[in-house]
Amino acid sequence: MGDGDPHQGGTIIEDPFAAPSCTHPAGGSGSTDRRYFINRELSWLAFHRRVLEEAQDATHPVLERVKFLAICGSNLDEFFMVRVSGIRRQMSEGAQELPPDGMSPAEEMAAIRSEVEPLVRAHAQCWSEELLPALRQSGIYIHRYRDLVPAERAQLCDYFDRIIMPALTPMAFDAARPFPFISSMSLNLGIIVRDQKGMEHGARLKVPVGLFPRFVRVPIASGGGQGKQEYHFVLLEDLIAENLGRLFPGMQVAASYPFRVTRNAEIEVVVDEASDLLTAIEMGVSTRRVGHPVRLETGGPVPGSMRDIFEKKLDLSPNDIYETDGPLALADLRELQDIDRPDLKDRPFIPAVPPVLENEVTAFSRLEKQDAMLYHPYDSMAPLVRLLREAARCPEVLAIKITLYRIDRDSPIIDTLLEARRNGKQVTAVVELKAKFDEKNNITYARNLERHGVHVVYGHEKLKIHAKLCLIVRRKGDRIVRYVHLSSGNYNTVTSRIYGDIGYITSDPDIGADATELFNALTGYAEQQTYRKLLVAPTTLKSGILERIEREILHQGEHGNGYIAMKLNGLLDPEIITALYRASEAGVAIALNVRGLCALRPGIPGVSENISVISIVGRFLEHARIYYFRNGGDEEILLGSSDLMPRNLKRRVEILFPVPNPAIRKELVKILNIHLGDTVKARRLLSDGTYERVTPKDGEPGIDSQQWLIEHRGEWHHGDGRA
Known part of the structure; x- marks a missing residue:
């Protein structure tokens, strides 16, 4: 695969492996064993952990670290709305077919719980112990309302009375009033109030994020920070919680607890003679906010009585409840990206024009x-x-x-x-x-x-x-x-x-x-x-990829130079993974750059020892798909929209297309070399399903592939398609 880059610090893909040893013949039985597949949900959570590592990476500007933590929040929300809700449905309906790794839905739910709990703790720890101090050091302060001086609290109280309170609607729940509906992803306060007789009552208050900023600006004079403007905020729910007495006159506010419900976001599309697809989608979307609850998040522990109410009214089990010491709805941290501090963000660059x-x-x-x-x-x-x-x-x-x-x-x-x-x-x-x-x-x-x-x-x-x-x-x-x-x-x-x-x-x-x-x-x-x-799913794309893998096995048998490199977002399809195992067993060298989900286990002796897998999580979301086949020296490169997952190959219209221009094929080889040689943002997948950081060899500089592509564009891209 020509045109290796001499500057990169990792493996150059022209000769990525030494002479392979093959214990099993091609098509050996080990390649179809359930032990050789990583569970999809656990692979996703491993990807989530890699995103969290970017929030924890002090080499990023601090507002970029905040952005990564916000991405963690939105990604985990979607995981519960889509994936966990799907597993719960399988449990209730009875799963007819297990995934290639063989885990039952109940086993998946237990494994998800054991993985998500430490992730939630890590989110909170990253925010409180790493990001908040780094923000303060940069002149951005997130205060607790109670820690403000009286003059600052007075101004915020006035803002609350005039602007926020008219938009609030406390909703009591007791024997006479039903438990209120909690819309999906809304931020709420669960409130306990005491009447003059000392009796306790429950109420719910929706925090109007969207109507008002999640981060409310504190009226403090600017200054300090070596001439840079300081920014002071309180969280909206903190401001509301500290002023709840104004909403319950004559009552004592005993306590309040932030909470949030995640509901099933899958929509059912039913098209009949009386409707069309657009109408069916509209009707399905309208039901999303009322889907069945799949998760309850609370800001810290809540009293047993209120927890019991949540479990009963939301039809949740204790394992569906997650407590955190950090803020809920981490996706809202993106608001901080609006702060005008370019020195705390990635350095901008001007994209080129071919x-x-x-x-x-x-x-x-x-x-x-x-x-x-x-x-x-x-x-x-x-x-x-x-x-x-x-x-x-x-x-x-x-x-x-x-x-x-x-x-x-x-x-x-x-x-x-x-x-x-x-x-x-x-x-x-x-x-x-x-x-x-x-x-x-x-x-x-x-x-x-x-x-x-x-x-x-x-x-x-x-x-x-x-x-x-x-x-x-x-x-x-x-x-x-x-x-x-x-x-x-x-x-x-x-x-x-x-x-x-x-x-x-x-x-x-x-x-x-x-x-x-x-x-x-x-x-x-x-x-x-x-x-x-064109290779088009669901008709010809999967068979086209399988044929090319088999072709590479034949080249390996005839000439010993079989080589496959793939850059994609997800690799889950069991038939394609089995074909790659078969190619590895035959001695074909395979280098994979899979950003997210990967069910393949690399490095298993006799099965996948000739396969390496890396994932890159960095400044940009790696979304390109590049499929390279050495083809005995007559190199073929396919680009397009499709990952190698069952949904892409069976349930979507997708395209992969060849690159007819030799000059652009040469550029794509260079791009693959750079990404596969990343030694800064790349993590290597191990056979047990965990990832480790890729580091440069002794004496070699680290290569951040994304930064390299920004700084060395002229070395990989002429942009004119000339041979």
């Missing part, structure tokens, strides 16, 4: 002769937006077709589609309404596009359309030229600045014809089963 896309007016003619690659966030997404805008205005362009999965608000991509329609182009948008937690946003965009005359297709009832694809059809004289943009990432200009994604633009006739036929399959009744160059 020369082929510098001038949108000439881009079409240049793209007929050469392809272009965009590796976000190192490359800007602006050139793609400009290209679409030029397509919307160019008299020769006849049609634009695009798939939309997650769309940013105020999207310039949407603006270009509307402009194209105003200019008389045929515009088709395949909008995936089932993109989890983006359903409402996508419904809004779909209706707006349809209202302006765009042909809108609302995805598919049973398949998520996760493929990232845009087709521009242009008349040039007496012929038609098709320009295709394919990507691992969404058409989202916001995430393109923080996600590592690869986009590719080509006028290759075969890819253009494949893209046309795929859109026909998505929008009409075409039952396309084969394509010229």
Whole structure:
């Protein structure tokens, strides 16, 4: 696999392993043993732990560390809303099929509890013992209300009385009044009050996060901090809790306890003769906030009487309750990112623009002769937006077709589609309404596009359309030229600045014809089963990957040079993992960069000793998919939207596509070399399912692959697709 980088501090992937030893023949029985698969949920929690390590990493600017802890909060929320709720459903319905690792749903729930409890403690410890002191040292103070001086409390009391209290609604619960409904993910206070007879009563108060900032600014004069402005805050729930007496006149507030309920967020989509997919999705989303509770979080221990009420009214067991000494709803820590302290954040950089896309007016003619690659966030997404805008205005362009999965608000991509329609182009948008937690946003965009005359297709009832694809059809004289943009990432200009994604633009006739036929399959009744160059799930993608693994085994047997490298987000499919084990047993060297979920166990003698797995968690979310096969020297690289997980291969429309341009293939080899050689942010997966940090060899500098790609862009990317 040529073009290794001499500067990287880790293994260069041209020769990643010494001569392999193979104990079992290819297809040995060990590769299908349940002991050789890591449980999906435990793999996810191991990934979560790697994210937490970034929050604990003092080499990051402090507000970036806070951001990582906020990500921990939002990720764990989604884990309970989706994964834990799914396991609970399996337990209630009776699981018909166990995962490859063989754990039953009850075993998974017990294992999750044992892993999550220490993670929750680690979240709180990171906040209180590491981040709060680091923030104070940088001039950002998160105070307890009771620790403020009287003048500061008086001003906050006035703010509470005038602004916050009118929006609050305390809800009592007793024999005469039912326990109030607790919406999913809302922050609440459980309150105990005593009347004049000494009788205790319970109440719930929803903390109006969203109406008001979670971090309320304390009116303290600026200054100090070596000339930098200081920032002083109290948490909204702390401010409210300390002023509850104003809400219960004539009563004594005995205690209050923050709590939060997580509910099942899976929605059931039922399409019948009386409805359509959009209506069904809308109805499903409306039920999400009332799904069955799966977790209760409390800010510290609560009295047994109140805990009993929570368990009974929410239908939860003691194992569903998690106590923390830190703040609840850690995702709200993102508010601190709005503080105007660039010195406490990652240093910004200016994304580059490939020369082929510098001038949108000439881009079409240049793209007929050469392809272009965009590796976000190192490359800007602006050139793609400009290209679409030029397509919307160019008299020769006849049609634009695009798939939309997650769309940013105020999207310039949407603006270009509307402009194209105003200019008389045929515009088709395949909008995936089932993109989890983006359903409402996508419904809004779909209706707006349809209202302006765009042909809108609302995805598919049973398949998520996760493929990232845009087709521009242009008349040039007496012929038609098709320009295709394919990507691992969404058409989202916001995430393109923080996600590592690869986009590719080509006028290759075969890819253009494949893209046309795929859109026909998505929008009409075409039952396309084969394509010229594209691998498409759920029809040809999985078999295409398995065939290439088998091909590499044959090359290994004939020439001893079998080699596979993959960069992806998730590797769970048991058939593909078994095929990789078989390739390892045959002596094929395999290097995997799997950011998140990985069920494969590397380094098992006789089974996977020729497989290495690393994960990179850093400044940018690693989201690109690159599949490399040495193929006896005739190297093949596939890019696209798909991971190697059952959901991608069976229940989604996904695309992997070959890279026809040799110059760009060479650049992709360089990118793989850099990522696989990371010795700063990489963690190595061990055969027992744990991870260890990768460190540079003695005397070698550490390589942070993301930072290297920022600083050495000219060394890996010419951006013009020239051979």
